[in-house]
Amino acid sequence: MNILVVFYSMTGNTAALARAIAKGAQEEGAAVRLRQVKELMPESAVQSRPEIRRTKEALKDVPFATNDDLIWADGVAFGSPTRYGNMSSQLKQFIDGTGKLWMEGSLVGKVASVFTSTATQHGGQESTLLSMMAPLFHLGYVVMGLPYAEQLQMSMDDIHGGSPYGVSSVSGPESNRAATETDLELARAVGRRLAKLAAKVAEKPAADQVA
Ligand SMILES: Cc1cc2nc3c(=O)[nH]c(=O)nc-3n(C[C@H](O)[C@H](O)[C@H](O)COP(=O)(O)O)c2cc1C
Numbered sequence: 042m043n044i045l046v047v048f049y050s051m052t053g054n055t056a057a058l059a060r061a062i063a064k065g066a067q068e069e070g071a072a073v074r075l076r077q078v079k080e081l082m083p084e085s086a087v088q089s090r091p092e093i094r095r096t097k098e099a100l101k102d103v104p105f106a107t108n109d110d111l112i113w114a115d116g117v118a119f120g121s122p123t124r125y126g127n128m129s130s131q132l133k134q135f136i137d138g139t140g141k142l143w144m145e146g147s148l149v150g151k152v153a154s155v156f157t158s159t160a161t162q163h164g165g166q167e168s169t170l171l172s173m174m175a176p177l178f179h180l181g182y183v184v185m186g187l188p189y190a191e192q193l194q195m196s197m198d199d200i201h202g203g204s205p206y207g208v209s210s211v212s213g214p215e216s217n218r219a220a221t222e223t224d225l226e227l228a229r230a231v232g233r234r235l236a237k238l239a240a241k242v243a244e245k246p247a248a249d250q251v252a
Pocket residue numbers: 049050051052053054055056121122123124125126127158159160161162163164165211212215216
């Protein structure tokens with residue numbers, strides 16, 4: 042199976058989840074592409090904050106996603122930090138560039154999952170994840186959640202992300218609280234599930250007639 046993990050990250054938290062999802066998919070034997078999307082902030086804004094500069098440096102070897110990556114992938118995890126309860130403009134712009142693929146139906150029947158990071162516990166993870174799903178339905182993706190069979194998400198031992206809508210993390214008011222081991226294990230679980238489900242869906246093309 043071919044799995045694409047595509048994300049935007051300004052201060053590294055979404056990127057950490059992306060790497061864990063990629064690892065989980067690899068554990069399941071998938072070929073994995075880890076890709077970031079293009080920055081839209083002016084370079085002066087990037088340079089104005091050390092934590093953004095550090096993130097850009099850490100991501101400098103991660104290629105930028107293209108529509109060909111979407112065509113290549115049997116399953117995709119889309120990740121974005123939360124921006125006022127919604128996805129970032131950077132990831133949205135990448136998704137908005139898929140018009141040709143939408144018209145051709147090239148992505149129909151592929152599997153997708155979504156993930157996010159917020160600063161605060163109740164800062165809109167679920168609204169972000171649910172709204173990220175809407176364009177994916179338009180493109181024909183089979184959207185995969187994170188079932189409670191992954192029981193770690195029920196843990197009350199620490200402040201962590203993860204919900205039936207997808208993987209997430211809580212980075213705190215300074216955006217510098219690292220994803221917890223719970224967040225990362227749930228992310229690896231999503232990577233494994235994405236690879237497994239993509240394999241099942243690819244195996245069974247829809248019958249063209251009802252028996
Ligand atoms: C313009 C803007 C809007 C944001 N909106 C929210 C929000 O609605 N809720 C929240 O909890 N955090 C919000 N944040 C914080 C980020 O979502 C949070 O720091 C996240 O962990 C960053 O992920 P990253 O490190 O991958 O860039 C916002 C940050 C910015 C810059």
